Structure formats: C-alpha cells, structure tokens
Amino acid sequence: MKVLQDGPEALSTRCPPKYGVILNFCGPIIYTSECHLPFTEISGHCIVVETLNTGTWDEMNNFCQQIGGRLAVLNDGNLLYFLIKFIRDNGLDIENFWIGATDVEEEGNFKWVDGTSVRMGAPYWGYHADEETEPNGGTEENCVVLWRDFRYDFDDLTCSSACGGICEQNTSYCKYPNATSNTALVMT
Ligand SMILES: [Ca+2]
Ligand SMILES: [Ca+2]
Structure with missing residues (x-):
C-alpha cells in the first residue's frame, strides 16, 4: 500500500476518482483501486449497468439499493462518456437505462437523487434536429x-x-466524521 496524503489536508480531499473508494473512514482512510462487486470502476465511479432486470424507475432504484447503491448521478461529462463507451464495448446496448434524476417534485426542475440540480442542455440532454429538444x-x-x-x-x-x-x-463513505489529524489516505 502507498500513503498518498496525511494530515488535515486529507479532510478536504473528496474521493478523488483515481483512488477509488474508501474502505474504512473510522480509522485510517483506505482507498482501493477496485470497486466492490458487483460494481465496476468506470471513470472513478463504481457502476453497475443492469440489463437482466428491467422495471419502472422506482423498481430499478430499489434494485440498485438492494445491491448497495442507487440509480446513478451522472453530472460529470467524462463519466458519461466512459459509461456509454463501456455500455457499447460490452454489448450492453440492448436497453434504455434509468438514471437517478426526476422532476417529480417540481415540473421542469430536474434533480438528482442526491438533491443536486441536473445540468440542462449539451452534452447531457438529447437534441434532435428534426424533433424537439429533451426534456419534452x-x-x-x-x-x-x-x-x-x-x-x-x-x-x-x-x-x-x-x-x-x-x-x-452509495457514496456516503465520502464523509469523514471520525477523521483525525493522523488520517491517512492509502491506496492498495
Ligand atoms: Ca416532467
Ligand atoms: Ca422525452
């Protein structure tokens, strides 16, 4: 294992993608370069592309929670690019996929499941030259x-x-409630 950072600076480090997930935030903060199965690392995020089970938005969010996650927050253009590449490279482009955003609470105000706002327009939302722009x-x-x-x-x-x-x-492990001055970020 390699110590990447030590001391108070570690507290301001927000799950740097290339270091992977925190395994233990109560003692030393330990990162691994791998995600926990069945999640696969894509652009620093731990992702499952589910094609075997299909369902409503609620049903698929429940499915994600059962395996330790939630429908994904895709507010990062690099993540979106590599996710779509992963879907195509692995022959998973047989379905449409729910993601963790809705405007259920207020029409037209799309929110991610973490409460943040969904960016509108390119490169996220569909634009169809001969049709309406999404959302429609x-x-x-x-x-x-x-x-x-x-x-x-x-x-x-x-x-x-x-x-x-x-x-x-689930990214709740990004919080450091018990970190101390000798907190270390470690990568395996
Ligand atoms: Ca709507
Ligand atoms: Ca639509």
Whole structure:
C-alpha cells in the first residue's frame, strides 16, 4: 500500500476518482483501486449497468439499493462518456437505462437523487434536429433515462416504463466524521 496524503489536508480531499473508494473512514482512510462487486470502476465511479432486470424507475432504484447503491448521478461529462463507451464495448446496448434524476417534485426542475440540480442542455440532454429538444414530456414524463436510440443522451420518460438501470455505489463513505489529524489516505 502507498500513503498518498496525511494530515488535515486529507479532510478536504473528496474521493478523488483515481483512488477509488474508501474502505474504512473510522480509522485510517483506505482507498482501493477496485470497486466492490458487483460494481465496476468506470471513470472513478463504481457502476453497475443492469440489463437482466428491467422495471419502472422506482423498481430499478430499489434494485440498485438492494445491491448497495442507487440509480446513478451522472453530472460529470467524462463519466458519461466512459459509461456509454463501456455500455457499447460490452454489448450492453440492448436497453434504455434509468438514471437517478426526476422532476417529480417540481415540473421542469430536474434533480438528482442526491438533491443536486441536473445540468440542462449539451452534452447531457438529447437534441434532435428534426424533433424537439429533451426534456419534452411535461408532466407526462418525469423520470430520466439514457435513451439508446438517441445515442444514450438524457430523455425524460414516463416513470412507469420498463427500462434497465445504471446503479452507482452509495457514496456516503465520502464523509469523514471520525477523521483525525493522523488520517491517512492509502491506496492498495
Ligand atoms: Ca416532467
Ligand atoms: Ca422525452
């Protein structure tokens, strides 16, 4: 293992992607370069691309929670790029995929499941030269999907539709409630 950082500076370090996940935040903060199964590391995030189970947005969010995650927060263009590449490279482009965003609480105000706002426009949402720009569903479409036929751009869709899901491992381990001055960031 290699000590990357020590002391108070460690407290301001926010789960640097290339260092992976924290295994233990009560003692020394230990990072591993690998995600816990069944999650796969994609651009520093721990992701499951679920195609075997499909369901409504709620059902797939429940599925993600059962395996230790939630529907993914995709607010990073690099993550989105490498996720779509992963989907295609592994032949998983057989489904549309629910992601962790809805405008259920307030029409038109899309929020991620972590409470942050969804960025609108490019490169996230679908733009169709001969059609409307997404989101376009008003109160009929309140859940966000990566839509296969739109190059996996974001698209609002009826929440009861059946889709696969993009799960992300729960990131609550990014908090350091018990860190001390001798906290160390360690990578295996
Ligand atoms: Ca809506
Ligand atoms: Ca739509």
